[in-house]
Each structure stands twice: as C-alpha cells, then as structure tokens.
Amino acid sequence: MPNPFDLDGLQIIYFGWSAFKIKTADAVLYFNPSNVGEVPEEDKADLILIGNSHDANCSEEDIQKIMKDGSKIYGPQKVEDTIGPDVLVVTGGDTYTEKGVEFNIVPAYNEGSSYNPRDFGFGFEVMIGGKKLYFAGDTDLIPGMQDRDDIDIAFLPIGGTDVMDYRDASDSIDMIKPKYVIPMHYKVGLDSPVESFKHRVSGRAEVVVMT
Known part of the structure; x- marks a missing residue:
C-alpha cells in the first residue's frame, strides 16, 4: 500500500511514474491513473485528469477500475481517441469546475519534439480542498511556468527522458515558488535523481518524496 502525504485534510497517494x-x-481526483490496484468504492473517482495519451499516463484498465456513476474524465484529443467518447476534450487555457474542483489547462511539452509536441498534452492547475496544485505533466522547463501563482504543491517530473531532468526541475522552483514539491516521472534505484533534486531544491521548497 503506498504511503500517503496528508496536508490539512488533503490526502495524496502516489502509484508511481506520474x-x-x-x-x-468532498472529492476524489486522479492524475494519470496507473497501477492503482484494488479500488474500494470510497476511493473511486469524481474527476480524472489525463495529461496525454502515452501508455504510462492513459491506462484504460486502470481508468475502468476507478470509474463510478458520475465520474468525469478530462484530457486532450488523443486521449479521447484512445479511451473513447466519455472523455471531455480540453484545450490550452480552458478553465473548468467539476464536483467543486476548479482546474485550468496549462502547457506541457518538449520544445522541438515529435513525442511531446505543443498541444499534444497538457498540465493542470487545480484548486481542491483549499489547496492549489500544479501538475506539470510531461514537460520540459518552459516559458509560462512563472505564471503559476500561489502554488501549495507542485508535481514535477525529474527523470530527464522526454521531461525535465532534476536540474531543470530544480530551476523551475524559482519560477513556480511552491510550498511543497513532489517529484515524479523518474526511475527508482541506484540511478534515481531524487537525492540530487532534494539537494538542489533545499531551502526553496519542501520536497516530499512519495513511495
């Protein structure tokens, strides 16, 4: 069972990768559901936000496990192409309110990449449980990150393959200025960049390493 991070009534569980x-x-939200295991009824989703259609982020099997009557799925066009018409298609700059959760669609891309080009996928800025979250998605260090204001928790990729490495993710902290940062999208083990990331971020945000 993954270890939760609790902050003022908001609980976060990490299933790995992103x-x-x-x-x-009041609400249960999933980002990029994958490897969720057995899901009790009380943990089924009110809202599912999927950043892009890559297999690691867009698992039909896991989505089915967390769905219930009234669950809403939001994602870019390629996610609808993969999952089907239940997906509510988003575009950059859109703002939504669902189940009392407010969220904005923000950029996430690799410059000059055919794997994560502009508008293929997105990140999310979310207000839930009185906390403001920034889920960066599959992205490089990009212009516009400085537009994220008053972020309580930032979810940042640090793995360096088609996303920021730990150095760029650390540099993004000066743009985003979150209170807490949760690293994601990295390999565990001897080659894990987590300790290097924690060292570089020290004193600028509290790093929460989830397992």
Whole structure:
C-alpha cells in the first residue's frame, strides 16, 4: 500500500511514474491513473485528469477500475481517441469546475519534439480542498511556468527522458515558488535523481518524496 502525504485534510497517494490520487472530504481526483490496484468504492473517482495519451499516463484498465456513476474524465484529443467518447476534450487555457474542483489547462511539452509536441498534452492547475496544485505533466522547463501563482504543491517530473531532468526541475522552483514539491516521472534505484533534486531544491521548497 503506498504511503500517503496528508496536508490539512488533503490526502495524496502516489502509484508511481506520474499517477496520483488526491482525496478530500468532498472529492476524489486522479492524475494519470496507473497501477492503482484494488479500488474500494470510497476511493473511486469524481474527476480524472489525463495529461496525454502515452501508455504510462492513459491506462484504460486502470481508468475502468476507478470509474463510478458520475465520474468525469478530462484530457486532450488523443486521449479521447484512445479511451473513447466519455472523455471531455480540453484545450490550452480552458478553465473548468467539476464536483467543486476548479482546474485550468496549462502547457506541457518538449520544445522541438515529435513525442511531446505543443498541444499534444497538457498540465493542470487545480484548486481542491483549499489547496492549489500544479501538475506539470510531461514537460520540459518552459516559458509560462512563472505564471503559476500561489502554488501549495507542485508535481514535477525529474527523470530527464522526454521531461525535465532534476536540474531543470530544480530551476523551475524559482519560477513556480511552491510550498511543497513532489517529484515524479523518474526511475527508482541506484540511478534515481531524487537525492540530487532534494539537494538542489533545499531551502526553496519542501520536497516530499512519495513511495
């Protein structure tokens, strides 16, 4: 069972890579659900936000596990192409409110890449349980990150393959200025960049390493 991070009534569970559950007294939100295991009824999704259609982020099997009557799925066009018409298609700059959760669609891309080009996928800025979250998605260090204001928790990729490495992710902290940062999208083990990331970020945000 993954270890949760709790902050003022908001609970975060990490399933690995870039998959998270965010739970409050009023709503259950998933980012990029994957490897969710057995899901009790009380943990099924009110809202599912999928950043792009890559297999690691867009698991039909896991989406089915967390769905219930009334669950809403949001993602870019390629996610609808993969999952089907239940997906509500988003575009950059859109703003939504669902189940009392407010969220904005923000850029996430690799400059000059055919794997994560502009508008293929997105990140999310979310207000839930009185906390403002920034889920960066599959992205490089990009212009516009400085537009993220008053972020309580930033979810940042640090692995360096088609996403920021730990150095760029550390540099992004000066743009985003979150209170807490949760690293994601990295390999575990001897080659893990987590300790290097923690060292570089020290004193600028509290790093929460989830397992």
